[in-house]
Amino acid sequence: MRRLKREEIGELGLYEFQGYIGAMTSPTFGGWKGTDRLIELLNIESMERPKILEAGCSTGYITRYVAQRFDCEIVGVDISGLLLDIAEEESRKLNLKNISFRYANVEDLPFSDNTFDAVYGEAITALVPDPLKVLNEYKRVLKPGGKVATLDLLMRESLSQELVEETNEVMSGVLGTTVKIRSFQEWQQIFEESGFGSIQIHRYYEDLFKREYSTGAKARITCKLLYHLIVNREVRRKLIPPLRFAKKFQKALKGGNYGYLIFAGVK
Numbered sequence: 001m002r003r004l005k006r007e008e009i010g011e012l013g014l015y016e017f018q019g020y021i022g023a024m025t026s027p028t029f030g031g032w033k034g035t036d037r038l039i040e041l042l043n044i045e046s047m048e049r050p051k052i053l054e055a056g057c058s059t060g061y062i063t064r065y066v067a068q069r070f071d072c073e074i075v076g077v078d079i080s081g082l083l084l085d086i087a088e089e090e091s092r093k094l095n096l097k098n099i100s101f102r103y104a105n106v107e108d109l110p111f112s113d114n115t116f117d118a119v120y121g122e123a124i125t126a127l128v129p130d131p132l133k134v135l136n137e138y139k140r141v142l143k144p145g146g147k148v149a150t151l152d153l154l155m156r157e158s159l160s161q162e163l164v165e166e167t168n169e170v171m172s173g174v175l176g177t178t179v180k181i182r183s184f185q186e187w188q189q190i191f192e193e194s195g196f197g198s199i200q201i202h203r204y205y206e207d208l209f210k211r212e213y214s215t216g217a218k219a220r221i222t223c224k225l226l227y228h229l230i231v232n233r234e235v236r237r238k239l240i241p242p243l244r245f246a247k248k249f250q251k252a253l254k255g256g257n258y259g260y261l262i263f264a265g266v267k
């Protein structure tokens, strides 16, 4: 990844900035345990050299994990060219032949109908204004009998309205889109409307935001974060509100107010 100029860094979105400083290397919600649970529901072993799509793949850590574990052909899509560049670079280092990446918006996937045996996405379906539209897009590109699985943030019904609104506002501001944190019941309704069969919805309240960094990586990320916060006014402007909110959020996390849910279904 080439070194970016200060103005370019100031223009990065939150996830791109995280990718740039080396912080986008493990699943956003549920940690690797959540990813394993999601993959298990897809039952990839039962498919013969399946074609798999990962939505919102970021720098491709989950894509590479799947590509290395299964005899499959996998495509990761994301809306950030910078994150995809990192994804390609990291995958080349591993010499993986069954993996590719493509720029795409999950709301309008550049694939024909009935292309994939499995489609999954972690921490992406809740980040779009209309999750149902995205689920329909997953369904369109899946072959008949193909499997879908998604993993997303969930709030408990008991979460205070004030915190719900603040979470939505901060997340929408940071991500530059309309983000709405939903309860289990709200998600259930969306999944039922999606028209997938054999629906399963599971919820979990552990390992939320569990990023797994080595001590060295953690030190490097912290130094880079502090450096850019000090030298780049635009980075400060963008990151200080969510960093402030993060403290409140961590407190709410400890109270068990958030969790993640995994949805699985069949076309």
Ligand SMILES: C[S@@+](CC[C@H](N)C(=O)[O-])C[C@H]1O[C@@H](n2cnc3c(N)ncnc32)[C@H](O)[C@@H]1O
Pocket: 015, 026, 027, 028, 029, 055, 056, 057, 058, 059, 077, 078, 079, 080, 083, 104, 105, 106, 107, 121, 122, 123, 124, 127, 128
């Ligand atoms: C919260 S990150 C999740 C990354 C990874 N799936 C994980 O679980 O760690 C969301 C990712 O989705 C991408 N993204 C956001 N909106 C998108 C869209 N409409 N289409 C495709 N990708 C999108 C972002 O660029 C980012 O890489």
